[in-house]
């Protein structure tokens with residue numbers, strides 16, 4: 001009998017938005033930033049601009065001094081030659097437009113013509129130099145801005161990442177960083193337009209005193225509209241922050257290698273794509289709204305500008321008709337007016353762009369200064385490896401209305417040479433406790449002291465230098481096998497220490513099977529890269545912590561370090577931990593109650609509290625309590641059917 005092959009149906013996607021269809025929200029709320037942007041008036045921005053331009057110049061300076069100086073010089077000279085060319089043009093026109101034989105006029109106009117040709121030529125050459133130098137400086141500024149942003153991000157306290165506001169500030173700063181090189185070129189354009197406008201206005205002023213005020217009056221609608229539309233677009237960008245953040249997250253989850261298998265086997269693509277489309281639709285709607293609003297403003301401005309033009313050309317006609325200026329002067333004025341209005345338009349357009357960039361850059365530089373208000377700012381005492389760590393009444397809550405406190409009044413004492421196992425159900429606060437003991441979070445209430453000194457008074461880097469840890473979700477660094485162990489912390493016996501740490505976890509056996517051994521890049525998908533098994537990566541993570549103990553850290557903190565390991569590898573690591581225990585404080589979180597027996601003491605956590613403590617044997621001997629319950633459950637492997645059969 002043959003089985004019929006049925007074409008599988010495409011998975012149906014729930015398109016409806018309901019209570020079970022949550023969108024990514026509130027992680028990137030843009031409302032507060034939008035309010036801040038909306039309240040930043042053009043005059044306030046005008047006051048801040050010199051400061052922002054100075055900082056952008058400082059970035060350019062640190063990126064490439066020579067090119068920055070050359071760029072500024074070339075830009076200034078181009079402006080000067082532009083102005084000279086304009087004066088020479090008006091001189092030429094004045095000489096040519098007077099009545100009489102043209103040959104005579106040509107002779108009179110010759111010096112102006114010569115000046116015009118030379119100035120225009122030099123300006124063109126300088127313009128090319130400016131483009132070339134900008135092309136050189138811009139990518140360097142981008143890199144410099146990016147590095148400064150990354151450094152500021154790394155200088156923030158870990159708790160910042162739990163705050164939605166921090167993510168919002170990071171997003172805004174990231175966008176600001178990408179506008180830094182544009183700010184410089186835009187500032188140059190503003191300078192160039194100003195020079196050209198000033199030159200043309202100078203010419204107009206000599207022809208008749210009315211012309212300049214009229215010209216400026218006529219440009220008011222364009223200027224107001226330019227600033228308003230800049231703000232409209234900025235606000236549209238800011239209020240769609242969370243949706244753009246969501247797009248990035250969906251995109252990343254859909255295309256990243258680490259989840260590629262689940263994307264396929266769970267057939268999640270249509271579902272996430274639908275969410276992607278919904279987020280994108282919101283951005284498009286906001287952008288369309290902004291475009292419509294901006295178009296209305298521009299239309300009104302165009303009407304105003306038209307009226308302004310009519311006014312100035314009417315005034316010029318009146319001046320000629322009433323004999324206040326002659327025909328030659330009128331010709332010159334026409335030319336100067338065209339130059340002036342194109343300079344003015346450039347000034348207004350670039351000024352408005354500068355204003356908009358200023359809003360973004362303000363976000364960027366504020367983040368650099370404060371790391372989103374979370375810059376690490378602790379004491380300066382550099383600690384030695386602690387002999388005694390005391391914890392008293394420690395509490396910790398993560399931000400968010402949904403969150404119960406993760407730790408509620410934890411007290412404990414840890415002594416050098418002691419190994420303590422921490423067990424408890426999921427969410428009982430074990431990892432949070434380890435993060436506080438590692439100095440990654442500071443106590444919100446209660447105290448942690450190292451040899452009597454509160455952790456707030458210790459230098460953060462000095463503290464972390466004393467800690468070796470295996471986090472629950474350890475990094476799979478896209479680095480070489482040896483680099484994955486030493487992470488750039490080089491010891492005198494570098495490879496011997498790396499190999500020794502690896503031998504304690506069995507990572508050495510895995511490396512021995514790699515074609516390029518310790519030099520193998522652990523990043524599949526890159527040339528020469530290799531991928532490890534889950535257990536292989538965990539062995540590397542534990543080897544990394546053990547390598548750090550070579551530099552004698554005082555705390556060895558391991559959060560489920562053997563969860564992915566086979567029994568042989570697990571046994572080897574527990575054995576190694578026991579061997580390393582003298583001389584340091586070792587903390588081991590494990591869900592395998594049997595493994596906790598390697599520790600001198602076991603503490604049991606429940607709902608953020610320590611509910612039991614003692615040696616493994618003492619706790620196991622008690623007839624009740626959470627430890628006993630968890631142990632019994634772990635030992636009970638008879639499924640109900642087997643039990644029934646045994647009855």
Ligand SMILES: Nc1ncnc2c1ncn2[C@@H]1O[C@H](COP(=O)(O)OP(=O)(O)OP(=O)(O)O)[C@@H](O)[C@H]1O
Nearest residue numbers: 162398403406424425426427428429430431432433
């Ligand atoms: N970064 C975070 N932001 C918000 N809440 C968090 C964060 N990390 C942990 N929590 C919450 O804090 C509580 C304690 O979490 P923790 O990870 O410390 O528990 P745990 O005992 O290590 O759990 P598990 O055994 O599942 O690893 C949980 O309710 C968890 O949802």
